[in-house]
Amino acid sequence: xxxxxxxxxxxxxxxxxxxxxxxxxxxxxxxxxxxxxxxxxxxxxxxxxxxxxxxxxxxxxxxxxxxxxxxxxxxxxxxxxxxxxxxxxxxxxxxxxxxxxxxxxxxxxxxxxxxxxxxxxxxxxxxxxxxxxxxxxxxxxxxxxxxxxxxxxxxxxxxxxxxxxxxxxxxxxxxxxxxxxxxxxxxx
Amino acid sequence: xxxxxxxxxxxxxxxxxxxxxxxxxxxxxxxxxxxxxxxxxxxxxxxxxxxxxxxxxxxxxxxxxxxxxxxxxxxxxxxxxxxxxxxxxxxxxxxxxxxxxxxxxxxxxxxxxxxxxxxxxxxxxxxxxxxxxxxxxxxxxxxxxxxxxxxxxxxxxxxxxxxxxxxxxxxxxxxxxxxxxxxxxxxx
DNA sequence: TCCATTATATGATCGAAATCATATTTGAAC
DNA sequence: GTTCAAATATGATTTCGATCATATAATGGA
Numbered sequence: 001x002x003x004x005x006x007x008x009x010x011x012x013x014x015x016x017x018x019x020x021x022x023x024x025x026x027x028x029x030x031x032x033x034x035x036x037x038x039x040x041x042x043x044x045x046x047x048x049x050x051x052x053x054x055x056x057x058x059x060x061x062x063x064x065x066x067x068x069x070x071x072x073x074x075x076x077x078x079x080x081x082x083x084x085x086x087x088x089x090x091x092x093x094x095x096x097x098x099x100x101x102x103x104x105x106x107x108x109x110x111x112x113x114x115x116x117x118x119x120x121x122x123x124x125x126x127x128x129x130x131x132x133x134x135x136x137x138x139x140x141x142x143x144x145x146x147x148x149x150x151x152x153x154x155x156x157x158x159x160x161x162x163x164x165x166x167x168x169x170x171x172x173x174x175x176x177x178x179x180x181x182x183x184x185x186x187x188x
Numbered sequence: 189x190x191x192x193x194x195x196x197x198x199x200x201x202x203x204x205x206x207x208x209x210x211x212x213x214x215x216x217x218x219x220x221x222x223x224x225x226x227x228x229x230x231x232x233x234x235x236x237x238x239x240x241x242x243x244x245x246x247x248x249x250x251x252x253x254x255x256x257x258x259x260x261x262x263x264x265x266x267x268x269x270x271x272x273x274x275x276x277x278x279x280x281x282x283x284x285x286x287x288x289x290x291x292x293x294x295x296x297x298x299x300x301x302x303x304x305x306x307x308x309x310x311x312x313x314x315x316x317x318x319x320x321x322x323x324x325x326x327x328x329x330x331x332x333x334x335x336x337x338x339x340x341x342x343x344x345x346x347x348x349x350x351x352x353x354x355x356x357x358x359x360x361x362x363x364x365x366x367x368x369x370x371x372x373x374x375x376x
Numbered sequence: 377t378c379c380a381t382t383a384t385a386t387g388a389t390c391g392a393a394a395t396c397a398t399a400t401t402t403g404a405a406c
Numbered sequence: 407g408t409t410c411a412a413a414t415a416t417g418a419t420t421t422c423g424a425t426c427a428t429a430t431a432a433t434g435g436a
Contacts (some may be wrong), residue, residue, distance in 0.1 A: 051375045053330045056318075058310040069307040072300040100296065107295055108288065112260040114302030119257040121309035122246040128316065129346065130244075131394090133423065142241045149383065158317065163423055165385055182431075183384065187239045319424090320392065337413065351393055353415055370401075371414065377436100384431070394421075401414070406407100 002037055003065065005099075005109035006091060013095035018087050025080035025088060032070035034090045038062060041086025047078040059083070068114070071096060128158040137167035141177055141185055150183055190225055191253065193287075193297035194279060201283035206275050213268035213276065220258035222278045226250060229274025235266040247271070256302070259284060316346040325355035329365055329373055338371055 001007065006014070016039070019025060025036060025043060036043070038060050045057040045066065057078050060066040070076055071093055099106040130136040136157055140146065146153050154164035168185060171177040177185045189195065194202070204227075207213060213224060213231060224231070226248050233245040233254065245266050248254040258264055259281055288295040318324040324345055328334065334341050342352035356373060359365040365373045 047331075049330045049375075051330060053327075053375075055327055055331055056314055058307075058314050069300075069303045072296075072303060100299065101292060104289060107299070108260075111288065111295070111299045111302060112257075114299060114306055115257045115260060118302055118305045118309065119246075121306065121313065125309065125312060125316075126244055126246050128313075131422085139241075139243055142237045142239065143235075143243055150385095151383065160424060161384085162386085162425080166423090169386080187237075187241075338415095339413065348394060349414085350395080350416085354393090357416080379436085380434090382431100382433075385429080387427080387429105388425100389427100390423105390425080392422095392424090395419080397416100397418080399415080399417105401412100403410100403412085405410080 001039075002089060002091075003063075004113065005106045006037065006065075006096075008103070008106055008109075009091065009095060009099060013099075014089050014091040016087065016089050019082040019085065021082055021084050023082050025082065026067070026076050028077060028079050029075050032067065032073060032076045032093055034093055035065060035067045035071060035096065036060075036080070037065045037089040037091065039087040039089060041088070042083040043086060043088070044081050044083050045078045046081060124156070133159055133163050134167045134170055137164055138171055138176060141168075141171070142187060146185060189227075190277060191251075192301065193294045194225065194253075194284075196291070196294055196297075197279065197283060197287060201287075202277050202279040204275065204277050207270040207273065209270055209273050211270050213270065214255070214264050216265060216267050217263050220255065220261060220264045220281055222281055223253060223255045223259060223284065224248075224268070225253050225277040225279065227275040227277060229276070230271040231274055231276070232269050232271050233266045234269060312344070321347055321351050322355045322358055325352055326359055326364060329356075329359070330375060334373060 002009075002014070014037075019041070026032070026034075028047065040062055042062075043060045043066060045060070047055045047057055049055060058066065067076065067080065096110075100110060101107070127136060127139060130139055136159065140153060140157050145156065150164055150168070151161045154161040157164070159167075168177070168179075171185075172179055175188050178188050180186050190197075190202070202225075207229070214220070214222075216235065228250055230250075231248045231254060233248065235243045235245055237243060246254065255264065255268065284298075288298060315324060315327060318327055324347065328341060328345050333344060338352055338356070339349045342349040345352070347355075356365070356367075359373075360367055363376050366376050368374050
C-alpha cells in the first residue's frame with residue numbers, strides 16, 4: 001500500500017487521515033512535521049508571493065507522495081490544500097529521519113526512490129517538449145506508455161485526449177502504428 | 189565546483205574528462221560504473237526501442253548531474269551522447285555507494301539533493317502547464333525566476349523568447365508588472 | 377436488462393503561440 | 407574605438423493543438 005521504503009516503517013510512524021475538500025493539510029511556515037502519501041483525492045501545493053499572488057507549485061494525485069523535501073527543511077515552503085475529499089497517510093518526519101540514520105537499507109531505498117523520481121520527471125519533461133503532437137504520441141507508443149487508456153496517456157504526455165486520438169489516427173493512416181484492439185496500439 | 193555532496197568525495201573518486209561532439213559517454217547495457225557531472229557542453233540520453241526507434245530521455249545541460257539512478261541499477265538503460273564538445277567529471281559509482289554507507293552526512297545530503305531535484309522538477313512541470321503564456325510569464329516573474337536573461341527564462345518555462353517578450357509587453361501594458369531596466373522586470 | 381457513465385473517436389472552429397523576419401541596443405573582444 | 411555577437415524587442419504569418427460538439431461503443435451498477 002505504502003510505496004517502498006515507507007512500508008518498512010513501524011506502524012506507529014504513520015496514520016491515515018481524511019480531509020474534506022478545501023482543507024489545509026499543512027500551511028506555509030508550519031512545521032514541518034510530516035511527509036504525505038495521497039491514497040485518494042487531489043492535493044494542491046501553493047505558495048503566496050510577497051505581492052499576494054498565489055502560485056501553484058504542484059498538484060499531487062493519487063498514489064503520489066508529497067512534501068518529501070520538507071524532510072530537509074525547517075518549515076513548509078507552501079500550503080497544501082485538498083482540491084477534493086482526500087485520504088492521506090501522514091508519515092512522521094522524525095520517524096523517517098530516524099530510519100534513515102539507523103537503517104542503512106531504508107536510507108538507500110529512499111535515496112533510490114528519489115533518484116528514480118528525478119529520472120521519471122526528466123523523462124516527462126522531455127516527452128512533453130516533443131513537437132509536434134504526432135511525434136509525441138508516436139514516441140509514447142514506442143515506449144509502451146499506453147498501459148491503461150488513451151485519456152490517461154494524453155494527460156501523462158500533456159495533450160488533450162482529442163489531440164491524442166487524432167494523432168493515433170494519423171499514425172495509423174501513415175502506417176507507423178497498428179490498432180490491435182479498442183484503445184490498444186502497437187508499432188507497425 | 190562539484191555540487192554538494194560530491195565535493196566531499198575523495199579526489200581519486202572522480203576525474204575530469206573531455207569528449208568531442210558525438211562521443212558516447214556510456215552505452216545502454218554497459219556498467220554502470222559512474223555518474224556524471226556536466227561542466228560544459230550538452231549530453232543527450234537516448235534509448236533505442238525494440239523497433240529501432242530512438243527515444244530521447246533527457247538532455248543534460250551545463251551544471252547538471254546525470255545518470256544518478258544508475259547508482260541503483262545493474263546497467264545503464266540508455267546511451268549518453270555528447271551533442272557538443274563537453275567537459276565532464278566522472279564520479280565512480282563504487283565510491284559514492286561507499287560514501288553513502290560509511291558517511292551519514294554524505295548519505296543524507298545526497299538524499300536531500302535528490303529530494304530537492306524532485307521538488308524543482310515538479311515545479312517546472314507545473315509552471316509549464318500554466319496557460320496562457322501571459323499567465324505563465326507573470327507567475328515566473330512573481331516567483332523571481334528572471335535571474336539572468338529573458339531568453340534563459342523563456343527556455344526554463346517552455347516558451348519561445350518571442351512569446352515571452354510579447355507577454356512581458358502585455359503585462360506592462362496591463363499594469364501588472366514594471367520594467368526596471370533593460371531585461372529586468374518587477375511586479376507593479 | 378436497462379440505464380448511466382466512461383472511453384473511444386472524429387468533425388468544425390478558433391486562438392494562442394511558433395515561426396520567420398527585422399531592427400535596435402548592449403556588452404565583450406580585439 | 408570599432409567590430410561582432412548576443413540580448414532585447416516587435417511585426418507578420420501560419421500552424422498546431424485547444425476547445426466545443428456530437429456520436430458510438432463498452433462497462434458497471436441497480
